[in-house]
Amino acid sequence: MSTQPKSEPLSDNLAEMRHIFKTFNPGTVSEISLFQDFGLSLRRGSFTVVVGSNGSGKTTLLNILCGSIAPDSGEVIIDGRESSRFSECHHAKLIGRVFQNPAAGTCPKLTVLENLALADNKGKCFGLSRGISKKQIDFYRSQLELLKLGLENKLNLPVANLSGGQRQALALLICSMTPISLLILDEHTAALDPKSSETIMELTDRFVREKHLTALMVTHNLKYAANFGDRLLMMHRGNIVFDVCGNKKASVGIRDLTEKFDEISIEDGNSV
Amino acid sequence: MDIFLGLFNNVLTEGFIYAIMAVGVYVTYAVMNFPDLSVDGTFPLGACVTGALILNGVNPWVACLVSFLCGAAAGCVTGLLHVKLHITDLLSGILVMTALTSINLVVTGGTSMVAYFSKPTIFNYGLGAALSAAAGSWGPALLALICCAVVKLAIDLYLKTKSGLLLRAAGDNPQYVISLGKDPGNMNILGLMIGNGCAALAGSILSQQSGSANVWSGTGMVVMALASVIIGTSLFGRAKIIRPTLAAVFGTIIYKACLVAAMQLGLPTNYLKLLMAILLTIALVANNMAPVAGRRKKQDVNPTQI
Numbered sequence: 001m002s003t004q005p006k007s008e009p010l011s012d013n014l015a016e017m018r019h020i021f022k023t024f025n026p027g028t029v030s031e032i033s034l035f036q037d038f039g040l041s042l043r044r045g046s047f048t049v050v051v052g053s054n055g056s057g058k059t060t061l062l063n064i065l066c067g068s069i070a071p072d073s074g075e076v077i078i079d080g081r082e083s084s085r086f087s088e089c090h091h092a093k094l095i096g097r098v099f100q101n102p103a104a105g106t107c108p109k110l111t112v113l114e115n116l117a118l119a120d121n122k123g124k125c126f127g128l129s130r131g132i133s134k135k136q137i138d139f140y141r142s143q144l145e146l147l148k149l150g151l152e153n154k155l156n157l158p159v160a161n162l163s164g165g166q167r168q169a170l171a172l173l174i175c176s177m178t179p180i181s182l183l184i185l186d187e188h189t190a191a192l193d194p195k196s197s198e199t200i201m202e203l204t205d206r207f208v209r210e211k212h213l214t215a216l217m218v219t220h221n222l223k224y225a226a227n228f229g230d231r232l233l234m235m236h237r238g239n240i241v242f243d244v245c246g247n248k249k250a251s252v253g254i255r256d257l258t259e260k261f262d263e264i265s266i267e268d269g270n271s272v
Numbered sequence: 273m274d275i276f277l278g279l280f281n282n283v284l285t286e287g288f289i290y291a292i293m294a295v296g297v298y299v300t301y302a303v304m305n306f307p308d309l310s311v312d313g314t315f316p317l318g319a320c321v322t323g324a325l326i327l328n329g330v331n332p333w334v335a336c337l338v339s340f341l342c343g344a345a346a347g348c349v350t351g352l353l354h355v356k357l358h359i360t361d362l363l364s365g366i367l368v369m370t371a372l373t374s375i376n377l378v379v380t381g382g383t384s385m386v387a388y389f390s391k392p393t394i395f396n397y398g399l400g401a402a403l404s405a406a407a408g409s410w411g412p413a414l415l416a417l418i419c420c421a422v423v424k425l426a427i428d429l430y431l432k433t434k435s436g437l438l439l440r441a442a443g444d445n446p447q448y449v450i451s452l453g454k455d456p457g458n459m460n461i462l463g464l465m466i467g468n469g470c471a472a473l474a475g476s477i478l479s480q481q482s483g484s485a486n487v488w489s490g491t492g493m494v495v496m497a498l499a500s501v502i503i504g505t506s507l508f509g510r511a512k513i514i515r516p517t518l519a520a521v522f523g524t525i526i527y528k529a530c531l532v533a534a535m536q537l538g539l540p541t542n543y544l545k546l547l548m549a550i551l552l553t554i555a556l557v558a559n560n561m562a563p564v565a566g567r568r569k570k571q572d573v574n575p576t577q578i
Contacts, residue, residue, distance in 0.1 A: 092453040106453070107444040110437070118437050122452045128430070131437040175451075 105171025164198025296470025309365030313372030318475030343472020351461030
């Protein structure tokens with residue numbers, strides 16, 4: 001099993017998962033043993049793209065990293081801190097996550113301004129001071145201008161009135177507003193139309209580079225997988241079956257990926 | 273004409289008092305998306321605590337404050353049952369409502385009715401007395417208006433604070449609150465404390481207005497408060513100038529006026545609770561049929577479906 005990527009100096013790694021075991025529905029007929037001694041480390045400042053078929057463990061990987069579900073055993077280390085025992089709230093202080101559903105990353109009834117003000121206050125005290133500080137409004141406006149979607153003119157509109165693409169862009173901005181260690185993108189373009197999805201992807205790439213974020217993106221879009229990021233992982237049944245980075249990653253084309261994917265699927269078809 | 277003015281006066285006085293509860297229920301029901309039945313118990317809790325305190329010579333304004341705190345404590349229990357022990361929202365409310373019946377009887381010393389007609393209340397002492405001297409029979413309505421306005425403005429101001437924004441976010445999208453590194457359950461408890469505190473305060477003021485506290489005065493309060501909030505938001509929700517809390521106040525006045533009108537048209541008092549239930553049903557159905565319910569879009573969670 002070649003799940004353990006080549007060893008790197010520890011301090012270079014922002015997030016590490018070591019010896020992760022996870023079995024779903026243990027002791028029942030539907031028992032699925034997904035991760036067996038799974039390991040992954042993410043280098044600081046890297047942009048890792050994960051592809052894989054349904055049920056290959058991509059989402060479980062993200063959920064364990066975010067603390068939404070606990071592994072049966074093994075440890076998760078984020079920014080040098082062992083964090084598998086933290087609650088999801090604790091993880092949230094280190095991790096920003098953009099979900100597939102554009103409704104998940106924002107509050108629909110609150111206005112754009114109120115959403116941003118909440119995000120801006122992450123990690124600070126939510127007391128009885130004024131919710132939206134007047135001094136910050138110009139800063140919010142300048143941040144929205146970065147999105148180039150005209151949101152800077154819709155500050156007082158409830159987020160429910162925005163389009164899916166606009167909401168996802170806002171969610172991305174909200175995630176990266178306060179300093180975070182790790183940005184997690186969970187098929188965040190899957191629910192958008194091709195045009196918006198393109199916009200969001202370019203925006204994501206720009207944000208990761210400009211804000212020097214460490215990012216982990218799960219996607220079903222092989223074109224994005226080939227074109228974005230500096231490391232590519234392909235997952236199959238809880239294992240990493242393909243792992244390239246740097247120049248090698250750059251030379252991977254969408255055709256290679258499709259072939260790789262077919263190999264896996266055929267293998268899967270034969271064995272079932 | 274005099275009879276009409278008298279009725280109008282009564283509608284305003286009681287309407288403004290019940291509106292304090294409606295503003296609280298607006299927080300739990302519309303903001304937090306929590307159908308809170310414990311209000312049926314916290315409303316008489318406020319009345320009973322006030323009765324017991326005033327009979328023992330406590331300042332009536334202090335009695336109001338203590339009532340609010342007792343209501344908030346009861347709301348806290350509802351929240352803890354729901355958030356920490358994972359009991360469903362409706363059942364948590366029912367449990368607290370039932371338990372409060374006993375608590376209320378303990379507070380009143382075992383009697384279901386406490387009368388304190390001759391004691392000082394906020395209506396016949398200090399500010400209340402001054403208003404009555406100035407405005408005659410309209411004094412109580414004015415005092416009720418002032419109390420209602422203070423509570424409404426306080427809630428409005430609170431909802432604009434950082435904590436208030438977080439409270440609204442917790443009702444809107446709990447996942448968002450988690451991603452901010454905060455526990456939405458705590459905000460749920462806080463919202464219930466505010467809502468039930470307001471209900472108990474309304475119970476306290478209404479009891480002072482009548483000079484007596486009744487253990488059984490809580491029946492139908494949830495229905496009344498919900499109807500007020502729903503009537504208010506469906507009629508005035510679309511007007512941008514009117515805040516939802518003000519809409520809830522208007523809703524209460526309209527609701528109270530409907531009840532008084534029905535009584536005047538000869539409906540026997542026994543049918544009052546039936547009429548209250550029917551009015552809420554009409555409000556819910558009308559609200560569901562409207563293309564845009566309040567300011568909410570249809571695709572969002574519809575809070576009218578309890």
